[in-house]
Amino acid sequence: MPTDSLGSDKVRDALRAAHLYYMQDLTMEAIAAELHTSRSSVSRLLGFARETGLVEIQVKSPADRVSSVQDRIRERFSVTAHVVPVPDNTAEVDRLERVAMSAARILGPFFDSNMTMGIAWGSTLSAVSRHLQEKVTHNSQIVQLNGASNARTTGIGYASEIMSRFGVAFGAYVQQFPVPAFFDDPHTKQVLWRERSIRRVLEIQKHMDLALFGLGSAYADVPSHVYVGGYLDDADFEQLTKSDVVGDVATVFYRADGSSEDIPMNARSTGPSLELLRKVSRRVCVVSGRSKLPALRGALAAGVMTDLIIDETTAVALLRE
Structure with a gap:
């Protein structure tokens, strides 16, 4: 819920408590005394400040292992890495959730008013959408990057739920893309791409400020939706x-060397070409699990990302290979 719709007194108290706690290093007891309330009330105010985006917390340490891994990924692959500490023995579903939660918080500062964000639906982005923190923006929009229907389903419910969560979180207009994930015939795609209603969405995609996506893989431990959803x-x-x-x-396929030309399926896909994606100023890729390494190496070779949000185990494995 946007902060302007919340009680002004609660917002005021939460801001004051957050400033005293984070900026002046006062204890909760001291803050409680100053605000004439209880310690538990101060704790709730600080939690409220974090949940509503009044306070954003960043953890930075130049000496720890995570920072070293991030630096090495930047040096080797020329991308900004955001490495999420996750124990090695964590189950893959839980690993994805922890990476998705961190990705949702990292994403906040990347997107602001008067910006357009492109979203590629999938298992990873679905998880990210469940952890988004609300941030009020103005004149912003979210655009769907690829169609979601197939021979079994329209895909509208699945994709629109993801898009809607992003729209609500940022107070942004949502532009859906009501086309199949793949056409049966490439010529059908060529004809439909000339329609004004479709051209309008394609034009919005060309002017994205930010693209957010996961990586599809047929061999992932947490199945990629495009490979198990009947597409x-x-x-x-x-x-x-x-x-x-x-x-x-976004349902555009590539090889280990990053090339995507002459792959027949891409002629039928409704996702943006990798060439178009590379023109977006900020391209954020979220990856979880070592089973995604072949897909990740190919995506790095293709140069499709500027930022990589990844769990520590997978990041270390990437550097070793």
Whole structure:
């Protein structure tokens, strides 16, 4: 809920408590005395300040292992890494949730008023959307990067829920993309891409300030939605294997060397080309789990990301390989 719709007294008290606690290093007992309230009330005010975005907490340490890994990834791959500490023995579903939670908080400062954010639906972005913190923006919009329907479902419920969460969190207008994830015939795509209603969405995509996406992989421990959601049949999987595909971004497939040309499935895909994606000033990729390493290496080779949000175990494995 935007802070301007909350009780002004509570916002005022939360701001005062946060300033005393974080900026003046007062104890909760001292703050309680100054605000004439209880210690438990101060704790709730500080929690309220964090949850509503009045306070943003960043953890930085130039000496720890995470910072070292981030620096090495930047040096080797020329991307800004945000490494999320997660124990090695964490289950993959829990690992994804922890990375998604961190990604949702890291994303906040990247997006502001008068900006357009492109969203590629998928298992990872669905998890991120559940942890978004509210931030009021103005004249901003969220645009869907690829269609979501297939032969079994319209995909509207799945994709629109993700998009809606981003729209609500940032107070942004949501622009959906009501087309299939893949056309049966590339010529159908060529014809539809000339329609004014579709061209309007494509034009918005061309002027994105920020693109947010996960990486699809047929071999991920947490299944990528495009590979298990009925979007591909046996012939499609065979074709991807013949094309040496290692992953996809917004249903656009690529090889280990980062190339995406001459992959037949891409002629049918509704996602933005990797060439268009590379023109976006900030491109944030969220990855969790070592099973995504082949897809991640290919995406790095393709140069599709400027920022990488990744769990520590996978980041260390990436550097070792």
